[in-house]
Amino acid sequence: MLEVSGIRKTFVQGRVATEVIRGISLTVADGEFVSLIGPSGCGKTTLLKIVAGLLPPTAGQVALDGKPSLAPSRQKAFVFQHFNLFPWRTVLDNAAYALELDGVDTRTRAERARGLLQGVGLAGFEQYYPAQISGGMRQRVGLVRALLLNPRVLLMDEPFGALDALTREVLQGELLRLLAATPRVSTLFVTHSIDEAIYLSDRILVFSMRPASVVREFAVPLRKPRYEYNWRRDPTVVGLREEIWNLLREAAQHGT
Numbered sequence: 001m002l003e004v005s006g007i008r009k010t011f012v013q014g015r016v017a018t019e020v021i022r023g024i025s026l027t028v029a030d031g032e033f034v035s036l037i038g039p040s041g042c043g044k045t046t047l048l049k050i051v052a053g054l055l056p057p058t059a060g061q062v063a064l065d066g067k068p069s070l071a072p073s074r075q076k077a078f079v080f081q082h083f084n085l086f087p088w089r090t091v092l093d094n095a096a097y098a099l100e101l102d103g104v105d106t107r108t109r110a111e112r113a114r115g116l117l118q119g120v121g122l123a124g125f126e127q128y129y130p131a132q133i134s135g136g137m138r139q140r141v142g143l144v145r146a147l148l149l150n151p152r153v154l155l156m157d158e159p160f161g162a163l164d165a166l167t168r169e170v171l172q173g174e175l176l177r178l179l180a181a182t183p184r185v186s187t188l189f190v191t192h193s194i195d196e197a198i199y200l201s202d203r204i205l206v207f208s209m210r211p212a213s214v215v216r217e218f219a220v221p222l223r224k225p226r227y228e229y230n231w232r233r234d235p236t237v238v239g240l241r242e243e244i245w246n247l248l249r250e251a252a253q254h255g256t
């Protein structure tokens with residue numbers, strides 16, 4: 001289980017101090033999917049970077065399975081909005097990067113990467129380079145690469161934000177399928193889309209404007225797997241969407 005407790009972050013630039021995060025605590029259980037949603041600039045990416053170990057907090061602790069985890073680690077995979085694939089490596093070699101680091105032999109590497117790439121519709125593109133595939137395809141490679149790290153924690157910062165609505169929806173379904181096959185992974189997902197958060201999450205945390213704190217937490221009571229039915233028409237979705245929307249509007253109005 002991932003435990004984030006009492007995280008605070010203040011950035012100091014010269015003589016100006018900006019308090020960005022004020023006391024955030026949250027947990028993500030094994031196999032749980034938690035989304036963070038909040039006004040632009042409130043500190044979501046900052047929190048994710050702290051959890052990933054890419055940025056030190058001013059105060060607070062991050063723990064994984066009960067052990068402090070404030071440094072970067074193979075157990076915590078990060079998927080960014082614009083995926084940073086290696087341009088000189090093929091799709092297959094990008095996807096299998098973690099296995100290569102582990103010294104896994106070429107054949108096993110290719111087999112495992114091909115399996116997951118096929119699952120996200122990339123069969124036949126293994127030998128392409130990032131510049132030769134579309135944005136949606138790049139995000140898929142990034143996702144496969146992160147999962148092949150065999151992480152305990154998957155941190156995703158608006159991974160589908162740059163995609164068109166249809167591609168985005170297809171990728172959301174693929175993500176849910178991939179995660180269903182990796183039951184121990186705890187996912188912390190940042191998004192601006194309320195519907196995306198509802199579709200993907202077990203719980204949604206709504207953040208206040210900067211300095212960020214958790215305003216409210218929602219459990220999403222929809223049955224799984226959600227790609228098998230029209231979840232948008234579920235009556236609970238309408239109420240949930242409106243409640244979150246109202247909170248976000250309020251938070252944005254009280255912005256600094």
Ligand SMILES: Nc1ncnc2c1ncn2[C@@H]1O[C@H](COP(=O)(O)OP(=O)(O)OP(=O)(O)O)[C@@H](O)[C@H]1O
Nearest residue numbers: 011012013020039040041042043044045046047210
């Ligand atoms: N390295 C840094 N140095 C100084 N200030 C920073 C740094 N990184 C982020 N900030 C500040 O922290 C605040 C929150 O930024 P952050 O990127 O976490 O917001 P966000 O919630 O992810 O926003 P968005 O939804 O637009 O992506 C901003 O005011 C930003 O200027």
Ligand SMILES: [Mg+2]
Nearest residue numbers: 044045046157
């Ligand atoms: Mg951000």
